[in-house]
Amino acid sequence: MRRSPADTAQSARKISRRALFLGGSQLAFMGILGLRMRYMQVDQADEFRLLAEENRVKFRLLPPARGLIYDRNGAVIAENEQTFRIVIRKEDASELDQVLVELERLIGLPLEEQERVRAELKKAGPSAPVTIADRLSWEAFSSVSANGPALPGVTPEVGLSRHYPLHEDFAHVVGYVGPVSDYDLSKMDNIDPLYRIPKFQIGKSGAESRLEDVLRGKAGSLRVEQNAYGRIIRELDRHEGEPGVNLQLTLDRNMQNFVQARLAGESASAVIMDVETGDILAAGSTPAFDPNLFVRGISSAAYNELLENDHRPLPSKSVQGAYPPGSTFKMVTAMAALEAGVVTPEDTVRCLGHTEIGGRRFHCWKRAGHGNVNLVGSLRHSCDVYYYEMAQRAGIENIAEMGRKLGLGLRYDLPLPGINSGLMPDKQWKLENRGAEWVVGDSLNAAIGQGFVLATPMQLAVMTARLATNREILPRMIKSIDGVEQHILGGAPLGLNENMLRSVRQGMFEVINSNRGTAFSARIEDDTTKMAGKTGTAQVRSAVVNNNNVPWIERDHALFVAFAPYNAPRYAVSVVVEHGGGGSSVAAPIARDLMLYALHGAVPPLAAYPSSQRNTIRERFKAMPLRDLDGDETTRGRA
Template sequence: MRRSARDTEDSARKVNRRALLLGGGVAAMFAVLAGRMRYLAVDQADQFKLLAEENRISIRLIPPNRGQIFDRNGRLIAGNEQNYRVVITREDAGDVEEVLKRLAEVIPLPPEAIERTLTEVRRHSPFVPVIVADRMAWEDLSKVAINAPSLPGVTPEVGLSRAYPLDTDFAHVVGYVGPVSENDLAKLDYPDPLLKIPEFQIGKIGVETWMEDRLRGRAGTKRIEVNAYGRMMREIDRVEGDAGDDIRLTIDAEIQDFVQARLGSESAAAVAIDVTNGDVLAICSSPSFDPNLFVRGISYKDYAILTEDDHRPLANKAVQGAYPPGSTFKMVTALAALEAGVINADTSVYCPGHYETGGRRFHCWKRGGHGAVSLARSLSESCDVYYYDIAQRVGIDKIAEMGRRLGLGMRHDLPMSAITEGVMPDKAWKRLRYDQEWRIGDTINASIGQGYVLASPLQLAVMTARIASGRAILPRLVRSIGDQELPVSEAPPLGIDGALLRAVRQGMHSVMNDRRGTGYSNRVADPAMVLAGKSGTSQVRNISAAERARGVISNDQLPWNRRDHALFVGFAPFEAPKVAVAVVVEHGGGGSSVAGPIVRDVALRCLTPGPLPPLSAYPKSQRGRIETFLNALPLRRIEPEVTARSRA
């Protein structure tokens, strides 16, 4: 059946309309796609380029060189040395255990090192290198490089590691560095990203930790190309960081070495301070330890040796130790009584060998007594009864006030760990601490540096420096940071009448230079270096009435840990003081016989170029013995000045 012309015309119109609609729809869709493509390709090009770069490029931190530490004369104390080491990467090694066994055939690798490495490998991602051997000899590193084809994943490296060339001399002062621990990170609110780099090291004690922010420096960065698994393919560029600041201390390395050697194997501490400006010239604690052992992790065996030693080599006795100062405290009691006007330099007190009050008897160290005693003689012969008497007149509060003015009972701000405040007690302190009232016996004990009174060797050195100078000397350990010399501010006057200080100084002079003085055997014969000082012996046990009646047991008959502490303080030269020294020998016995000779030797060494105190400064009768003793000291040969690295 044939369609009419009208039907054909209607059908054609419908087809054309549908075609137009379809074509319009297709055109609109292509327009949208084109617009979207333009948006992605042009408008969002920079954003997608950045995302692509971040997938391809990784930015990593470059650890900076740690700042070095020098003594006052530029001798290196803590530096960075080239360190050869071998690392292994699990991703490249495959069977790590098998590769480590092969490596052990090439270089010495004990079983515990293999076990430690396997543990570390499991803890880290497959592409993170783990240290297998550290501080290797060049010969061993060469063997690893030669055998590289048979050791997949093993890479020899050259880097920098902390080193302490004077090891035991500065262990307690400078401290040491070690790997960052979880405990270290937990202490920080916003830890430096550097601290999360594997094996990165920070200061753990001493100057290394207290000056960490200045020593660490600022990280550099490097851009590396990585694959989809995060493994490095190549380095694109790098920007080096800023090295940490070099630090120069006030300590003289040669004097420090002498003092450390002079303390020997004693459990002891010594501090020497420049009286004119507070510079710490030497600060030693004995026995010491080698901080290099801690840099990459000390072994259990070595650590056990240190912790089980009853002489406590890890403790910094110079600033952490708090000891009854014994008779070295008598200058404090004397100055308090003089300033209060309850005595003068000529006031006499009779000593029958004991002092009775409140139904109790307090004994003098000299059983038969000293008879009539003046201030100078009370110091010279260390009469206890004199101080029992004047302490009752002046009272504990004024004694404590004087003690604090002389630097006791306060924490001196040095960049060292666990510095003690000591104890300078008074009535309010006892109420607060024990909820008890102060008693007469407390004052008597405190008057001779016993009872509640505690002081560190650093505090005793400061006390001596203040008595010698009449000024509120503050100890200073850091001389410069980077290129900046730290200013020395003049210490203000103590506010103690000069005549009173001279009376006490004269008593300290008598200790050393009067034939009956407790320190006479430690006198200095050279008029230009005359030493003034004070001995001290502090009890660590109670002496019962029964023991006193039958005779007090001598120190050499007691176990070491029950013997008295030996103390001595001194300054020199007497007429124009330059150095103050304090020494404490734990359980050493008599202050004059044990600590006194050390104070004399240290003071003379500080006043002369060295390497040993001049024999001419000693009494003629002692020179032969002293020459033999000094020449036997194990002094090290200190390297000459090292120039700190220059900065652009």
């Protein structure tokens, strides 16, 4: 049946509308597609270019060079040495198993190290480097570099690591660095991105720890182009970081070495101080340890050996060790009584060998007694009974006030962690800390440096310097920071009666230079370098027993403090030998050697010693392991 013209026309109109709609739809789609392509290729070109570059351009942090540490004369005591290592990042570790097998073949990477790498990669961020091996030899490093195509993702790096050329000598002062641990991070509020770099070294003890912020420096940055295998093709951009500042300490490397060598074999500490500036020239503590062991990663066996050593090699005894000062405290009691006006230098006290208080006897070290003694005689003979009497006359409050004025019971601002403030007790302290009233017996014990009184070797050196100068000497360990000299703090007059101080100094002089003094055998023969000092023997047990009849750990501590030259003081010295026995027989000879070294700037001449002792001194110096200027052990004792 034929269609009518009307039907044909209507059908044509429908087809035209459909074609127009379809064509319009196609045109709109093409327009949208074109606009989208323009948006992506023009408007978002930079963003997509960046996304593409991120597949081949990597950003790296550049660890800064750690600041160096020098002694007072410019000798390096903490430096940075070049090291070779290889690292890998999680985002480049797609063929880790193959890489580790190849490294085991090339450099002998142990299985336990391979497991460590796997564990660290699991915890690390995508771009954080994980150290596969550190401190490689040049041969091993070259082998890895030459086999780069077979080690996708592995990057050889040349870095810096801390090194201590003088080994044990400055272990307790300078300290050491080590890799950042989770414990370190847990103590930080604002974590420097550098700390996220595995094996990044931070200060762990000593000045390295206390001055971490200035020694560390600031990170730099590096942009590199990598290929599909993670190998670096070229360096695109580098911004060097800021190295840490350099520090110069007040300590003298040769004097420090002499102190460590002289104290060798003892559990002991000694401090040498310049009485004019407060500069610490040496702060020894023995036994010591090699800080380089910690930098490289000390073994558990070696660390446990240090922990279990009863001579305690890890703490710095010069500032962390607090001891009863014994008779070295008697100058404090004497000055307290003199300043309080309850005694004059000429007044005498009769010593019968003991004092009885409330039915209890307080004995003098000399059971037969010293007879009548005045101030100078009480120091010369170290008479306890004289100071028992001074304690009753002056009272603990005056004694405690004088102790603090002379530097005891104070915590000094030094670049060392864990500084002990010691203890200068009074009535209020005992009430708050022991819940009991102060009694007369407490005062008598305190008067001779026993009971609750505690002092560090550093504090005893400060006390001696203040007695020698009548000035508020403060200890200083930092000489300059990045070449800028640091201010000398303190030094104001103490305001003590100079006539009274002169009598105390005279007593200290006779301790060493009178043939009846307790340290006469430790005298110096040269009239221009005569020394004044005080012996001390601090009990560590209540029973009075000969030190030779008890185990080492129960023996008395031996102490000695001194300044010299007597007529024009330049240096103060304090020595504490743990469980050493007698201050006169053990600590005083050490202090004399240290003082003479400071005065002469070298191993002391034999002429400074009594002729009867010179052969013994000669042999002692010959046996002392001193370092030469390169840090190697040698013997520089004089014949």
